[in-house]
Amino acid sequence: MMRHYVSDGVENKELDATSLPSSEGQRENPHSVHKVGFPPRRNFFREFKDVLKETLFADDPLRPYKDQTRSRKLILGLQFLFPILEWGREYNFSKLKGDIIAGLTIASLCIPQDIGYAKLANMDPQYGLYSSFVPPLVYAVMGSSRDIAIGPVAVVSLLLGTLLQNELDPVTEKEEYIRLAFTATFFAGITQAALGFLRLGFLIEFLSHAAVVGFMGGAAVTIALQQLKGFLGIRDFTKNSDIISVMKSVWGSAFHGWNWQTILIGSAFLAFLLCAKYIGKKNKRLFWVPAIAPLISVVLSTFLVYVTHAENHGVQIVKHIEKGINASSVRKIYLTGSYAKKGLRIGLVTGMVALTEAVAIGRTFAAAKDYQLDGNKEMVALGTMNVIGSMTSCYVATGSFSRSAVNCMAGCQTAVSNMVMSVVVLLTLELITPLFKYTPNAILASIIISAVVGLIDYEVAFLIWKVDRLDFVACMGAFLGVVFVSVEIGLLIAVSISIAKILLQVTRPRTALLGNLPGTTIYRNIEQYPEATKVPGVLIVRVDSAIYFTNSNYVKERILRWLRDEEEQLEAKQLPRIDFLIVEMSPVTDIDTSGIHALEELHKSLQKHDVQLVLANPGPVVIDKLRLAKFTGLIGDDKIFLTVGEAVMICAPKAREDA
Missing domain, CATH: 3.30.750.24 (STAS domain)
Incomplete structure (x- = not known):
């Protein structure tokens, strides 16, 4: 009796103990079953071609173009660059209905978030809204994910703001700061698109899942701590992001810098936002409750401040959001000089982090809905939208997990939901931005705190601890680096530990x-x-x-x-x-x-x-x-x-x- 099994793609056989040949027979013919096979010889160029193809073109992107006419190849090429040409042919009213509902839902969530995220990047509120207008339109045409919602996100906003702040003061050197932000966004887009065109997307895999969990958790804590300035009504606040500097600044102003009216507004609406999130988590059919809660909070708090004139009692307000759509910023991008080099360095870091987050989100929802997502195509789309965004007064945009989750649960069918959201943001910029004048900063702080709470994943961290202690070291290293030093140091620790783990396993x-x-x-x-x-x-x-x-x-x-x-x-x-x-x-x-x-x-x-x-x-x-x-x-x-x-x-x- 023989047992069959497959090893290295070749069927092998093992003899049962009862049918082993005798030792004499073995000595005469040692390889009594099979001899080890030798593969056919390949020349150097064939071997190099096969290795290169498997590394960069494992999915064989040229397969659809084989045996096609020139016109058909042109159509397939355009569909590759612009997936909307493919799925748009099957678009119908039923899908439009779902996309409109989803688009309106995520718009109600993104508008207040964008205003707050712009503050994380040390930029005026309108730049957050700009970044939810142009980039989603570009992605809707070029992206292949049906569910991802595009716009500014907390982690990337904080990272960009921290890196820019290390180079320029956002208050005294405001114009240069804004220009450097556009430059960094431009190079972030170039980096993302280049990785996609050169099919080098596997590079982002060097940041392990455990390191990402730790980095995101640390960034969430840091972002929440940064919001204490607006939440407590503190005017003089540290520019450092580490927990020690922040807590010194908070306690140092406890007896003369806190504003009780601000704390009351922030606490009340933070409780409301967290309750809304809890309701949506417990009952998936009520997903719209946490989605519209931020907008409701902004409307109610703005009206409350307006009728009580709370701004005269120390409550800090937004004051002014520039009206109108994105202005051109093509001439504001540094392409030469020292600022261009600084923008390139900052863009590389923020672009890679934004790319990692977007691809992870896209793959998560693609797996949930059982459709294929081309990672390299996604990189090209994300890179193109950020390049165009940098020329239209936007800073780095990417996929948002919270908004993407709401987008999915709201019944989105295609990327048209991003278009609907962009139209709502456009109307907001053109018509109602003056109404945000009396919006208290405490509300924006509460919205951001409630949004980043979900980035701290205790369950996954505990699972990492149980499964792989070395992975947990990477997770905690990234977390502690972000919380106790800075965002960029935390990211560096995350990458270093991930690479060190690879080297340890290899060596x-x-x-x-x-x-x-x-x-x-x-x-x-x-x-x-x-x-x-x-x-x-x-x-x-x-x-x-x-x-x-x-x-x-x-x-x-x-x-x-x-x-x-x-x-x-x-x-x-x-x-x-x-x-x-x-x-x-x-x-x-x-x-x-x-x-x-x-x-x-x-x-x-x-x-x-x-x-x-x-x-x-x-x-x-x-x-x-x-x-x-x-x-x-x-x-x-x-x-x-x-x-x-x-x-x-x-x-x-x-x-x-x-x-």
Whole structure:
């Protein structure tokens, strides 16, 4: 009886214990079942082409264009750049109805949020509204997500404001500050679009999920702390974002800087907003309650301040929002000089963070609704909208998780919901911005605090702690870096720990001792399967990683350490020594020249101890490189087996005879 299984895309077979060939037959024909196969040789250019294609074009974007006429290729190309040309042909009144409802709902949420988020970026309120007018229109034409809602978001606004503030004072150098913001937005868009065109979207994957959770949680705490200025009515507030500086500023003004009317307004409406959010969370059909609660809060608080003249009693108000649609800012972008370099640096950082957030949101909702999302196409769309936005007085816009969730629950069908939202923002800019004059800053602070509370995900952080402690270190490192130092330092810590984790896993791969499961020819990790037994005279080690220059010496030393430890135990128990070392190589996906050199050194070391090196199930890439390096000839073709089971069938009888 034979067992079949698939390894490396090739069907392999393991003999049942009852049908093992005799040892004599094995010595005459060691590879009694199958010999290890060698892949067909490929020239350098073919191999380079295949690697490049798999890295950058794994989804084969040219497949739809094959065997098509020129006109059809042109149409497909336009549909790739402008997905609206594809889904727009199937658009109907039923979808429009859902998009209008969703667009109106997210507009009621975005207008008060945008005014507050602009303050996070140290910019006038109208710039937040501008950024919810032009960018969503561009994305609706070029984006491929049906659910994502575009506009300013809290984390990116805070990050942009912090980085800009390090270069220019937003009060005394206001004009230069605004110009640098547009410049950073321009380069953020260029970065995003370039990553999409060059199909380098995999670069954003270097920021691990755990690091993102920690960074978002830390940013949420920092944003909430920053809102204490407006929430408490403090006029002189620190420009630093770390928790120590903020709390010093808060307590330092406790007896002369707090305004009780402001605190009363802020506390009352914050309680209202949190209750509305709780209602929407408990009953999904009431999603519209937390969606319209911010706008209701703005309207009621503005009316309250207007009729009571609370501004005369120390309540800080918005005062003025410039009326009218976006003015052109093409001539305000720095393309040369020191400010251009600063804008490029700030744009790279904010653009990558904005991209990470948008792609994560888009993928989440695409998976929920079971449709495909092209990450590279999304990057091009996001980059283009920010480039155009930088020329129309907008700062960095991206996908908002809270507004996207509301957009989805409100029944959006396509990106037309973004268009509807843009139209509402346009009407707001043209008609009703003067009505926001008496809006208290405390309300904006309350809206932002209620919005960022959801960014602190305790459940996910606890799950990370239970599953992977190293991931939790990355999470907490990013969180503490943002809270106690600054947003940019927290981001740097998040990236550094994520990369350090990759390097640690690459340089210190896992290895395992394998044993035989009784009654079978299956060999598994003896730590995972305590019932697995070791084979007398044979040591079986599995390497769970590719072998490169970064870990080749460690792999060699770790295998030799396994051998030394095993021999010491056998000697203490007066059991037969080890004669064969079998290296299970099925998890070894690749090997370089350093790895091959390490195997050669391992072979020499084993020869000195009269231990023979045996390889089991090397993959096609590995066996091809071993053959080219003549390593297969060094240890002998008869020491390379298809499975561990076959290797043991040959080695175990010999080990017993030698003993």
